[in-house]
Amino acid sequence: MTEQARDRSPEGPPVAGRDYPRTWVEFARRFPDDTACASYVERLRWPGGFVCPACGAKGEPWRQSRGRLTCSTCRHQTTATAGTIFEKTRTPLSVWFAGAWHVTTAKNGLSAMTLASTLGVNYRVAWSMLHRYRVAMVRAERQPLAGTVEVDESLVGGEEHGGKRGRGVEQAIVVIAVEIKDPKGFGRVRMRHVPDATANSLVPFVCDVVASGALVHTDGWGGYNPLANRGYRHERTIFSASPDPAHVAMPGVHRVASLLKRWILGTHQGSVDPAHLQSYLEEFTFRFNRRNSRSRGLVFYRLIQQAVHTGPIQEAEVTHGYRWSDHHNR
Numbered sequence: 001m002t003e004q005a006r007d008r009s010p011e012g013p014p015v016a017g018r019d020y021p022r023t024w025v026e027f028a029r030r031f032p033d034d035t036a037c038a039s040y041v042e043r044l045r046w047p048g049g050f051v052c053p054a055c056g057a058k059g060e061p062w063r064q065s066r067g068r069l070t071c072s073t074c075r076h077q078t079t080a081t082a083g084t085i086f087e088k089t090r091t092p093l094s095v096w097f098a099g100a101w102h103v104t105t106a107k108n109g110l111s112a113m114t115l116a117s118t119l120g121v122n123y124r125v126a127w128s129m130l131h132r133y134r135v136a137m138v139r140a141e142r143q144p145l146a147g148t149v150e151v152d153e154s155l156v157g158g159e160e161h162g163g164k165r166g167r168g169v170e171q172a173i174v175v176i177a178v179e180i181k182d183p184k185g186f187g188r189v190r191m192r193h194v195p196d197a198t199a200n201s202l203v204p205f206v207c208d209v210v211a212s213g214a215l216v217h218t219d220g221w222g223g224y225n226p227l228a229n230r231g232y233r234h235e236r237t238i239f240s241a242s243p244d245p246a247h248v249a250m251p252g253v254h255r256v257a258s259l260l261k262r263w264i265l266g267t268h269q270g271s272v273d274p275a276h277l278q279s280y281l282e283e284f285t286f287r288f289n290r291r292n293s294r295s296r297g298l299v300f301y302r303l304i305q306q307a308v309h310t311g312p313i314q315e316a317e318v319t320h321g322y323r324w325s326d327h328h329n330r
């Protein structure tokens with residue numbers, strides 16, 4: 001495989017050029033100040049050159065102070081960051097970029113606390129930045145899972161009782177889908193925090209994230225029964241006696257769930273507010289699906305690329321939890 005081909009993520013189009021830093025030193029040289037970051041944002045937003053968001057005219061804008069771009073046709077004023085997750089931020093763009101670099105290059109990511117001390121910003125700023133980036137991360141995961149996909153629920157937070165899997169409500173229920181490779185290994189994952197394990201919660205998740213025609217492997221839980229009528233080949237494996245069916249029957253889901261729990265316990269000290277759980281799941285998914293990426297710089301590039309194509313996120317959503325349900329079924 002050529003180097004070029006390897007750099008092609010299964011998510012998203014091939015990278016135009018190879019214009020991203022490979023190392024911290026390259027990063028620091030490439031993005032010394034806010035102006036360098038803004039021009040990178042501008043090129044990612046308008047790869048074919050500036051297009052006026054008001055009138056649609058193409059052509060070099062007039063450039064004014066503080067990064068203002070004025071359309072030479074209709075005189076509409078904008079900036080490279082208007083309409084992106086960076087809009088109206090009081091945090092300098094260079095700090096946002098450094099945050100994206102650390103989030104994508106740290107093997108397990110970082111907590112808001114660690115990010116705050118790394119960037120020299122307060123906790124609230126780091127928290128807000130992480131949450132906005134997590135919303136951008138989900139945009140990078142649009143290609144549906146395909147082939148053979150295991151689906152099962154896992155309980156996150158709180159204790160598991162004697163290895164017996166409950167369908168209870170005291171812990172958060174996370175439904176996990178994992179591509180299973182032949183002859184071995186796992187592909188990409190998707191996850192959703194669901195209110196319960198009924199068909200009304202499980203089936204829409206599968207329909208949103210798994211390509212029709214895929215072979216979906218579940219246990220015997222009735223909540224998955226409608227899948228056969230939704231264009232999937234549905235293989236059910238029913239275990240009655242085994243004390244830990246997930247371990248034996250769903251190796252992909254079991255493995256991913258244990259990595260997820262370890263990440264929440266390690267990086268985030270086990271404390272995840274259920275209102276924000278989906279955001280954490282999106283970050284875990286983004287990183288897991290790029291675990292074999294040759295270049296961390298490419299992962300950084302993907303995050304910034306999605307960030308400039310993700311609309312502004314309200315402060316209330318950062319505080320109280322992003323309304324993910326509005327964004328599912330896109």
Ligand SMILES: [Zn+2]
Nearest residue numbers: 052055071074
């Ligand atoms: Zn215009």
